Amino acid sequence: MIIDVNEIESGKSIQCDLCIIGAGAAGITLAREFDDSGLNVWLLESGGFDFEQDTQDLYKGTSTGRNYYPLDRTRLRYLGGTTNHWTGVCRPLDEIDFEKRDWIKHSGWPFDKKHLLPWYKKAQIVCQLDDFIYDVSHWLPQDQQPSPFIKGNIKAIASQHSPPTRFGKVYRQQIQASCNITCCLHANVTHLQVNKTASRLQRLRIETLDGILINIQPQFTVLAGGSIENVRLLLASNDIEPMGLGNSHDLVGRFFMEHLVLTGGGALLTTKGRLPSYWYHPQYRSRRRSPTPTLLLDNELQSREETGNYSAILHSPKRNRAVRSMRYLETSMRKGREIDDLWEHLGNIIVDIDDVASNLYYRSTDNSKEPIEPVLYQQWEQVPNPDSRIVLSSERDRLGLPRVTLDWRLSEIDRHTLVAGQQAMAREVGQLGIGRLRIDTEATEAMPDAVHGGYHQLGMTRMHEFPDRGVVNADCRLHSIDNLYIAGGSVFPTAGSSNPTLTVVALALRLADHLKEKLQ
């Protein structure tokens, strides 16, 4: 069922088997796994069914490092969490992302990709995707040539598209109808109370913006409030452990990672027919669920060049305004349609007469030789950096909880990955005779300002088998607290170059299986 915390009498104490803090992709996935289990499960959501500004403001924070988005704009605080503005791109992490790479300090997951595969396959269904097949050749339209990227250092893989699944809407009905899951809205967890030895979580303090206060005493708790919120709650619950919970090695909040993104920093100059059109053609791009071919550096090149993981997508070539205006006038006249904004279109044509002339020239000579320039979208891995971190600030939110300050820092290898990735792409397309790569944004000396984050906040409560190198163990349990677990992107030890939601869901499903065993 779904209730509002305001329906509960203030001061009440509730006992349950499992309490999940946060109803986003990870929290809802976990809760659904316990539907009909007979266990008393509470799913706490800070927001309501829809966006509310007062609640969203609880996310506010500051940045001191590399320029980052306002922290309250990157996530959403209501049922379904950040999946409410998710674009839906899904791809599992690559094998190499799980490996210990000698050239990347702090790399390596406690398990390999093969271990995670059963949960990846289940996550595929949760995210409403097609079969768990990421081989690009499987998804090719029948009328298209095979991918040219077969040998060499660039490999092709498919990225799938979720509808996208808005977890709060798609799974609301199931949660509403559940007999054993109680989803409690407007329930803000403001404190995690542990025992005197800080080895066991005893109760959670829940507060509303209207002043209602209740306690929950769960047998097990999962923090699934989003990477930054997980950190904030651990650090702010410092009555027994002055450094914050699970932070005896000063690791909570460190290793903040983003996917580094550069849109339009280059283009591929080619001609029709040299590259199969599904690689860039708007017809394929507009089919939202059609997988997008994605280019990656192979393991050998990453190892040889000592780079992080790097991926690139070719977007539809953009015609400039003048050519669009010319095409519009031409089509309107041919079809006898009325012409709107005639003078504006003529103005566009005159201003960029070079491009119009070039376009006419190619069309009048040989249509197949018209140059096309698909735009490059690059997304790559930020390697773990302990100095890139979240700390508590002196400012407090309406509930009295300290706000956070982000100090986002990149490493030299992050810049090197971009340069090496672009070079490898350029060499591959040149060697295959596909065309020539143009690099518009230089990264030879410093990371360009145009490089931004992909709205993927990862790390900060990283997973590692040893407590001095990770906040949670391989089961996603805090090393120091028996009954407190973490779900979400904050447990990622490394980020890879894949969009993280599918992995977040897979890890949540894996955690659910672990907790089922514990709760039996």
Place this chain on the structure above:
Amino acid sequence: MRLITRRCFLAFLSILPLAVDAKKPTWRQILLQNPASQPDWKTLINQLIGPYSSVVNVGLACQGSSLAIENSPWSEQYIKQLTKSVNTMENDEITTFRDAYRSRIKHDFQEGGILRVNGYILSRTEVEICRWVATTIDTN
């Protein structure tokens, strides 16, 4: 309201080359298909390397850039042979020259023999040949 007819548009197109010429005279050669100073070379370059105007543009860009490179022995040899046989080249020879050029470019990309010209990452050989066309052939 149909403010523009097909005839108007065709008239617009007819004055387009003049407008273009006024703005950027190099386009005149492309649009009006002006013969190059040495037609044999132009035809040959089109067949062997690529669109003549693009080759010249790349060559001029190299010349104007800070790239201080000397021709590789391979390019020197290629240019020498090309110059020698330009007036007598048969079809099968053209194919041989073209294949050798393409294979060399592929080799360059494989081995990392690449240069950046106006943002484009090009093979060292194509840069050298384009520069030679722009500075030697096109200016004669």
